[in-house]
Amino acid sequence: MITLRQLRYFEALARARHFGRAADICAITQPALSQQVKELEETLGQALVERGRGGVRLTPMGREIAERARKVLADVRDMEDHARSRRARLSGRLALGVIPSIAPYILPALLPLLRREYPDLELELHEAQTEVILEELSDGRLDLLLLALPVEAAHLQTLPLFEDPFLLAVPSAMELPRPAPCLPELMAGHRLLLLEEGHCLRDQALAVCALRERGRIDTFGASTLSTIVQMVAAGLGITLLPEMAAAVEGRTEGVELLRIAPPEPSRTVGLAWRRASPLEDDFHAFGEVVRRAQEGLAALRK
Amino acid sequence: MITLRQLRYFEALARARHFGRAADICAITQPALSQQVKELEETLGQALVERGRGGVRLTPMGREIAERARKVLADVRDMEDHARSRRARLSGRLALGVIPSIAPYILPALLPLLRREYPDLELELHEAQTEVILEELSDGRLDLLLLALPVEAAHLQTLPLFEDPFLLAVPSAMELPRPAPCLPELMAGHRLLLLEEGHCLRDQALAVCALRERGRIDTFGASTLSTIVQMVAAGLGITLLPEMAAAVEGRTEGVELLRIAPPEPSRTVGLAWRRASPLEDDFHAFGEVVRRAQEGLAALRK
DNA sequence: TAAAAATACTCCATAGGTATTTTAT
DNA sequence: ATAAAATACCTATGGAGTATTTTTA
Numbered sequence: 001m002i003t004l005r006q007l008r009y010f011e012a013l014a015r016a017r018h019f020g021r022a023a024d025i026c027a028i029t030q031p032a033l034s035q036q037v038k039e040l041e042e043t044l045g046q047a048l049v050e051r052g053r054g055g056v057r058l059t060p061m062g063r064e065i066a067e068r069a070r071k072v073l074a075d076v077r078d079m080e081d082h083a084r085s086r087r088a089r090l091s092g093r094l095a096l097g098v099i100p101s102i103a104p105y106i107l108p109a110l111l112p113l114l115r116r117e118y119p120d121l122e123l124e125l126h127e128a129q130t131e132v133i134l135e136e137l138s139d140g141r142l143d144l145l146l147l148a149l150p151v152e153a154a155h156l157q158t159l160p161l162f163e164d165p166f167l168l169a170v171p172s173a174m175e176l177p178r179p180a181p182c183l184p185e186l187m188a189g190h191r192l193l194l195l196e197e198g199h200c201l202r203d204q205a206l207a208v209c210a211l212r213e214r215g216r217i218d219t220f221g222a223s224t225l226s227t228i229v230q231m232v233a234a235g236l237g238i239t240l241l242p243e244m245a246a247a248v249e250g251r252t253e254g255v256e257l258l259r260i261a262p263p264e265p266s267r268t269v270g271l272a273w274r275r276a277s278p279l280e281d282d283f284h285a286f287g288e289v290v291r292r293a294q295e296g297l298a299a300l301r302k
Numbered sequence: 303m304i305t306l307r308q309l310r311y312f313e314a315l316a317r318a319r320h321f322g323r324a325a326d327i328c329a330i331t332q333p334a335l336s337q338q339v340k341e342l343e344e345t346l347g348q349a350l351v352e353r354g355r356g357g358v359r360l361t362p363m364g365r366e367i368a369e370r371a372r373k374v375l376a377d378v379r380d381m382e383d384h385a386r387s388r389r390a391r392l393s394g395r396l397a398l399g400v401i402p403s404i405a406p407y408i409l410p411a412l413l414p415l416l417r418r419e420y421p422d423l424e425l426e427l428h429e430a431q432t433e434v435i436l437e438e439l440s441d442g443r444l445d446l447l448l449l450a451l452p453v454e455a456a457h458l459q460t461l462p463l464f465e466d467p468f469l470l471a472v473p474s475a476m477e478l479p480r481p482a483p484c485l486p487e488l489m490a491g492h493r494l495l496l497l498e499e500g501h502c503l504r505d506q507a508l509a510v511c512a513l514r515e516r517g518r519i520d521t522f523g524a525s526t527l528s529t530i531v532q533m534v535a536a537g538l539g540i541t542l543l544p545e546m547a548a549a550v551e552g553r554t555e556g557v558e559l560l561r562i563a564p565p566e567p568s569r570t571v572g573l574a575w576r577r578a579s580p581l582e583d584d585f586h587a588f589g590e591v592v593r594r595a596q597e598g599l600a601a602l603r604k
Numbered sequence: 605t606a607a608a609a610a611t612a613c614t615c616c617a618t619a620g621g622t623a624t625t626t627t628a629t
Numbered sequence: 630a631t632a633a634a635a636t637a638c639c640t641a642t643g644g645a646g647t648a649t650t651t652t653t654a
Contacts, residue, residue: 002378005644032645034609037442044385047580051609052457052653057442059580060395062387068381072374079370083346086363093362140359155354155629208611278349278361278627292574306618321634334620353634354628459652493632578653 003261006040007069009033010048014066018055040065059204089285091120097133097142098125101201101225102269105244106146109294130200137274144283146290148200149270157277159284160270161291166208166240168258169232169249191237193228196221201267205240208265224272242267247300269294308342309371311335312350316368318596320357325456342367358383391587393422399435399444400427402528403503404571407546408448412595421434425590432502444584448592450502451572455484461586462572463593468510468542471551493539495530498523503569507542510567520535544569547604571596 009026013033016022017160023033040049086092098107107125114121126133126142134151136142151159171192192209194202202221222228226249228239233254239251241257243266250257269287272286273279311328315335318324325335343350350364360368388394401407405427416423428435428444436453438444447453451462471493494511496504504523523532528551530541535556541561543551552559573589575581 002306002382028644029646030609031611031647034463034611035644038610044382045389046385050576050578050580052576052578055608057576057578060397060445061450062315065385066395068377068384071375072381075370075377076540079367079374080304080346082370083348083363083367087347094368095362143362150623206428214424274352274354276352276354276359316648323634331621333622333636336636337619340635357633578624 002040002043003036004073006036006043007073009036010040011069012075013037013056014058014062014069017057029130036198040281077089086120090114090282092146093122095124095126095142097145097147098127099130099133099147100127101195101242102146102244103201105242105248106293106297107288109190109296110290113289113293113296114286118285124282129198131198133273135259137272140274142177143273143277144286145272145281147270147274148204148273149268151272153272155275156272157204157275158270158272159287160268161287162269162294163266164269164294165243165264165266166205166260167239167243167246167250168260169229169241169255170238170258171232171235172254172256173235174238174256193231193237193239194221195225195228196223201225201240201242202266208240237266240265244269244294244297245295250274304342304345305338306375308338308345309375311338313368313371313375315339315351315358316360316364316371317346319359320400341585352452356401388422391422392584394414395424395426396446396584397426397428397444398552399438399449400429400440401432401435401449401502402429403497403501403544404448404450404546405429406542407550408592408595408599409586410600412592415591415595415598416588420587431500433500439574442576445575445581445590447574447581449572449574450506451570451574453574455574457577458574459577459582460572460574461589463589464596465568466596467545468507468562469533469545469548469552469567469570470540470562471543471557472540472560473534473537474556474558475537476540476558495533495539495541496523497527498525503527503542503544506569510542527551542567546571546596551600 009022009028012025013019013022016025019034019037020030023030026033038048044061044065045252046061046065047059048065050057103125111123112125126136128136130147130151133142133145133147133152134156137145138153139157148164149158151158180222192205194205196202222231225241225245229249229252230239231237232239233252246257249255269290271283273283276285311324311330314327315321315324318327321336321339322332325332328335339351346363346367348363349361350365350367352359352361409427412423416425425487428438430438432449432453435447435449436455436458437445437601439447439458440455450466451460453460494507496507498504524533525545527543531543531551531554534541548559551557571592573585573592575585579585
């Protein structure tokens with residue numbers, strides 16, 4: 001069986017062309033080097049060097065093997081360097097799952113921050129609904145999720161980052177007291193527009209409104225918040241919008257965003273990863289950056 | 303220090319995603335595998351796997367290292383295969399030096415033969431004068447020489463292959479008895495045309511003619527035999543031509559090639575290599591092919 | 605004969621095995 | 630409670646050292 005040791009010694013010999021000097025380079029004795037080179041020759045079934053008084057010469061096969069050995073040794077060195085250089089927090093590839101009601105709003109702020117502070121981090125982004133990315137996380141296809149908490153899974157660790165209040169999006173024409181009255185009352189008189197099944201935002205909104213009856217809810221179900229907001233603008237109903245989305249979606253003509261009277265409803269945005277992951281510290285660092293990105297967004301809105 | 307053993311075990315673990323099964327694959331016990339993987343993680347300063355009850359998952363870094371490890375292991379396997387496959391005679395790269403008065407005549411016959419019988423042989427050809435290729439052989443820049451013997455160098459081994467008779471090339475107009483009279487007599491009346499200094503053929507011709515006096519020799523000195531033959535055709539003198547070159551150079555208009563009366567002069571064509579080379583058997587095999595190439599040429603001339 | 609590599613041998617580090625404990629689900 | 634990996638400990642292989650012999654130029 002070939003060993004890296006054999007390749008290291010042989011490569012030194014190929015450079016030094018002298019057993020003694022090669023041994024010096026490797027900081028071992030000449031017989032030890034002879035031994036390993038001989039072993040390599042036996043494994044390969046080929047003479048690699050011509051032994052002679054005036055030092056040593058490579059056979060044609062020896063030259064080829066030396067070339068290949070150099071490549072292998074370089075690859076191994078690179079592998080070490082790679083690992084060493086990335087001992088720092090948050091470097092290397094990281095597969096991140098994000099839900100659709102967070103991704104488009106936070107990523108424009110988050111990615112530049114990450115890029116600046118952790119330039120060696122290579123994010124692989126997967127945007128999908130909570131259930132999907134939870135499955136991918138459990139599979140090991142993803143390393144980390146950015147989503148709305150809570151998620152219940154014993155093998156997962158979660159980290160809440162911040163509260164994201166829900167705002168009320170209503171047609172500009174609609175007259176309402178400010179702040180908007182608390183929700184159950186409001187709901188009595190209006191149709192609530194929601195995302196299609198599967199989006200956690202839909203469930204959260206339903207929970208917030210303490211509504212279970214289908215009658216008052218538009219079951220059409222849009223697949224993006226933008227669509228919902230367009231529908232609101234058209235006067236088809238009202239909706240709840242996460243504050244995070246306000247900067248983007250609030251600009252829509254014909255829509256007004258209202259804060260809701262306390263107790264202000266909100267969702268919790270946070271991270272989730274497998275308990276077994278050894279990258280916990282990295283994920284906390286990541287969470288800090290997400291929080292700062294969110295603060296940046298909030299500042300922009302003012 | 304990273305070892306191939308560590309990479310082999312880790313790669314198995316990356317595939318099996320289970321310490322026990324990976325150990326089975328490697329035909330060792332689970333603790334032995336755990337030990338090596340742990341060592342690798344310590345050397346790299348990075349967690350490569352998440353340990354959990356439901357088997358094992360790779361960290362992002364683990365995936366990268368597994369990828370690199372696979373590449374390294376494949377390269378090493380290729381290296382072994384390469385060496386193994388070339389345990390056969392005459393395979394792999396071989397740097398061959400040939401003198402100019404042999405190369406153009408024998409190579410057209412030799413190369414196809416070699417290609418057919420030793421398809422794994424990759425020849426690197428260097429054409430240069432005897433002195434130059436001897437130096438390159440001694441340096442280790444060449445492995446084998448095809449040239450005119452004898453060469454005197456204690457550290458070299460030579461193998462005579464065949465005798466290559468000298469023919470007399472004369473202008474067609476010239477009337478001479480057949481076979482041509484032995485040389486010293488002939489020389490008395492004609493100017494002998496030779497290659498420039500440094501070509502062994504020049505020295506051999508001089509020796510054959512037992513001539514040392516400059517007077518009768520054209521000191522212009524051409525650099526190729528073709529030129530010399532053109533000069534003969536132009537009536538500027540006569541020359542000695544190796545039989546090997548007859549097929550090519552003998553076709554020239556205005557030149558006639560005559561065998562010389564016994565004792566027919568000739569040069570010895572053979573091989574030379576460093577005594578220390580472990581490829582002696584290969585070189586003998588190579589010699590056989592050269593001899594057969596020469597026989598093929600001889601047959602063509604008839 | 606002198607320099608260089610191979611060989612002989614001894615020692616110790618480390619890989620691998622067995623038995624057991626710890627961990628996580 | 631149980632499967633899986635880690636740990637502890639022992640053994641044996643083999644890598645490295647010192648001393649010496651063999652080779653070859």
